[in-house]
Amino acid sequence: MKHAPGSMILGIGAFAPEKVLTNHDLEKIVDTTDAWIRERTGIERRHILEKGKTNSDQAAEAAHRALKDAGLKARELDCIIVATITPDSFFPSTACGVQAKIGATHAAAFDIAAACSGFLYGLALANSLISTGFYKHVLVIGSEVLSRFTDWEDRATCVLFGDGAGAVVVGPSDGKKGILGAYMKSDGRLGHLLSLPGGGATHPATHETIDKRMHFLKMEGREVFKHAVRTMVDAAEHILKETGVHASDVDLLINHQANVRIIDAVAERVEIAHDKIFVNLQDFGNTSAASIPLALDQCRREGRLSEGDKCLLVAFGGGFTWASCLIQF
Ligand SMILES: CC(C)(COP(=O)(O)OP(=O)(O)OC[C@H]1O[C@@H](n2cnc3c(N)ncnc32)[C@H](O)[C@@H]1OP(=O)(O)O)[C@@H](O)C(=O)NCCC(=O)NCCS
Incomplete structure (x- = not known):
């Protein structure tokens, strides 16, 4: 550290x-x-x-x-x-x-x-x-x-x-305890792949925007999938390097809960063992910004966060945005 x-x-x-x-x-x-x-x-x-x-x-x-x-x-x-x-x-x-x-x-x-x-x-x-x-x-x-x-x-x-x-x-x-490092990154050029186009100043609400279902979330799933893996690997590797912590010293990985295949791919590339990955998306689906704190709460209640544990948090989302945080509990 x-x-x-x-x-x-x-x-x-x-x-x-x-x-x-x-x-x-x-x-x-x-x-x-x-x-x-x-x-x-x-x-x-x-x-x-x-x-x-x-x-x-x-x-x-x-x-x-x-x-x-x-x-x-x-x-x-x-x-x-x-x-x-x-x-x-x-x-x-x-x-x-x-x-x-x-x-x-x-x-x-x-x-x-x-x-x-x-x-x-x-x-x-x-x-x-x-x-x-x-x-x-x-x-x-x-x-x-x-x-x-x-x-x-x-x-x-x-x-x-x-x-x-x-x-x-x-x-x-x-x-001793606390946030050892935090990282944030964005790439606005890819915003169109995951967005809610209607209702803002670009497309204020009209009968037409409603008929075109522009007030709902739109996503190019397959494209988003690829960028999610790439950027979350970047976020995880960056924070480990910055804090000088080796992947094998991470006790718990909490990824943004969007797709279990994304979570597994990130863990595999960052070389974090399978038993250190926390997954609760089976019960919640993708809850966007709520996903990591919901997971943190559950981990704590289930006794998966012991004193001294290093917990790696990694997320990706529309914007595109991505981020990571390493916490010692
Ligand atoms: C959305 C996602 C689950 C789709 O899985 P996928 O394996 O990429 O599937 P595809 O989009 O390639 O679709 C494959 C087929 O399943 C179909 N399909 C899509 N949704 C379906 C559903 N709910 N039920 C059944 N079939 C479905 C598609 O129409 C397609 O059919 P086709 O081959 O006849 O065209 C996946 O791309 C994903 O998780 N993307 C990232 C999403 C994400 O993380 N978003 C938030 C980021 S914070």
Whole structure:
């Protein structure tokens, strides 16, 4: 390790909506099969947020749990960062919605849009804000309601995504535990391969944009797959090199949960043993920015994060964006 960590995770919390949609349920909606979805993606079911509930509702629930875990009060937070591509609205931000719901009266609050890499972008930012002494306690949330932006007539995408939220409270390191390094990268030239084209200033909502289904997520799956593997290998290798940690010393790999074939390909190329890979996408599908904090929460509850463990987090998403973070627990 080159530097002592400046920040560490003080608490973790997550929220998964109660309603579950299985692959068999999807067989009744589009021309697909449980076998195809399992074989091509590894996904078996996903959670769907109930009508009437918002992104900031579920994000606030995850935040409450992370604060409780950290033993902190909401008013002790200096900053709330929500990573999301499915916000409550363009503005006010989802983070401001969370702030109001949890009563974090002293915090600054804003969203970041880096798609599935958003949570790691937020964590990198929190690490910088805390390491420089600018803030003491930052709440980083990844929260998505992708079911509301999914084209339920497009079998190539609707089988992939799910809803959920995960949160961490980040604070000053104790000198041993914490974030050993963080890395962020983007390539805007490839943005068209994974996007939600309608509703922004380029294509404001009209009857035509609605008829053309432009307010739903669009993806060139096969192309995205290739770039996902390439960029996540880059992200993993970069952070290992920067922190001077060997791949064999990583205790746990948490990849963005999009496709089990992507996760396996990344682990194989970075040379991380199979028993060190965490996979929960069978139960959640791809929850974009929520995927890594949902996984972190589950790993912790299942006892897969012991004191001293080095955990490598790697993500890729629309933009394109990619990121990694190495944490010592
Ligand atoms: C989307 C994805 C699962 C598709 O798997 P794939 O093996 O690449 O499949 P293809 O897109 O090549 O499609 C193969 C066939 O299956 C069909 N197919 C697509 N979705 C299907 C579904 N849900 N059920 C059944 N068949 C399906 C296609 O129409 C195609 O049929 P054809 O050969 O007759 O044209 C895969 O490309 C993927 O995971 N991509 C990356 C997605 C991702 O990570 N996105 C988020 C990044 S954060």
